[in-house]
Amino acid sequence: MNNRGEQVIGELFRRINTLIADYDLTYDEYQVAQQWLIDVGQAGEWPLALALFEHAVEQQAHKDRAGSQGTILGPFYLPDSPVLDLPYELPHRPGEKGDKLLMTGRVLSADGTPLDGAVLDVWQADADGLYSGFSDLPAGLLRGKLTTDTQGRFALRTIVPGAFTIPHEGPVGRLLAACGWHPWRPGHIHMIVSADEHEPLITQLYMDSSDYLDDDVASAVKNSLIVHPHRHGGQLAFDYEFRLAPLRAAVPAG
Template sequence: MTSDATAGRRRRGAGITSDATGPRDTTGTSVTEQAVASLDGTADPRLRELLTALIRHLHDFTRETRLTRQEWERAIAFLTVTGQACTGTRQEFILLSDVLGLSTLLETLHQDRAPGATESTVLGPFHMTESPVRELGDDIDLVGGGEPCVVSGRVRAADGTPLPGAVVDVWQADDQGFYDVQQPGVQPAGNGRGLFTADTEGRFWFRTCVPAPYPIPTDGPVGDLLRATGRHPYRPAHIHFIASAEGHTPVTTHIFVAGDEHLDSDAVFAVKESLVQDFAETDDPALAREFGVPNPFRHARFDLVLERSS
């Protein structure tokens, strides 16, 4: 075999074949390299790194799956309607990121936390409005009708030191599984939300109702995706928190209601064992009077533990 023939076979093995007009790229490798080379003038090195990796992964995905033009067109249409579904109170792209596991993956990769610090989890698509400032002990359930509940805890550092004046942002669905932004005109704005400042010992507490499990919105393209893949849309019952304090790294997290049937199949993959809390039925008339709730009531205790900023 001649050296020219050997070289030709090597080219064919690499996706390059020869015909009457010369070598022909059959895998698009040259297109990939041209697209990457087009970034040479990018001033921001991190932007260049991200775009280079994105191009290479997208091109490799296209080659690996032999993506058809029709499938590409459907993907473009899906992304288009996803953007069109976004409003001032709805973020369909975050929802898409959530159901693909990307949001939880991002949290997992960047959770280099101190031992004992509260685990973070996804922000979710409903932190779309500012929580109203409330006093400790206020009731964030402005509608009523749900099972009365008290949530209490302490914001502290990983070494156990209380963090007085820490800010605790809270939001949750009601006892029917809806957030206020999903039911304008039915729920008052700010229902299920509160911005609390911890006391001098880092303590916080508020009244609410036990949240219900709920389906994520399925009336848009993300819902179409779930149906196409045979997945259910439910999230286990939970309450969202963002806790922050001077000199410490904020944490975005949830607490999940123990015993919920969806803990093992959360539609957005956000459940972590350390965040599952017992909303215990409490029969204590004196404590009920102190909190201003009927007896018996449900009581969840949860400390938010922050790590120091580097």
């Protein structure tokens, strides 16, 4: 292990030892913790448990990045979303449940230059909070890739996603319940926005009407990511501007 790894792991062990002393932990409590850690592994829930820390890593990694704020990727991204044709609309079932939603916007460089041919890879839950690929929903449902025009503009039709719970039947759910925490995330649309010569922006947009904006179990909501759709006729609509950070120039060797 490199020196930094040694430092971080060493500090983690010191903090755990200090916590045991500070809380005067008993043998019984130690054994409960031990069994929980074993249960998480046996249930295959380590990705879920560790996802609860992704927000802290994301904030740290991007704290000095120019352009729009992003947030966590989350566990439901699939790389092979369908490439959509104009006019853009996420694949859905006939009579898909949920309010119709029109998302329009632009993709710009951090300095405001429109990005022609930027790609938005979009995925979201249905109105019941289910993701295709991780449920019985048809493959590719409510997922798709679209491209901006010469002015960096795009328009995408979809439905308002539902709030949903992270899996909470297993040991992670037991931990949340024991702490008095709920397993809900507010309704959101995920996207990775990418363009040549720019850092990809991994983000989520949150509906202002959704519950759990203030107590998202994943701690991934930021004010700049909350959108305020207005009703136009039979649908809701909002506009959003994504600003991407130019790739940092490589530091010359030596």
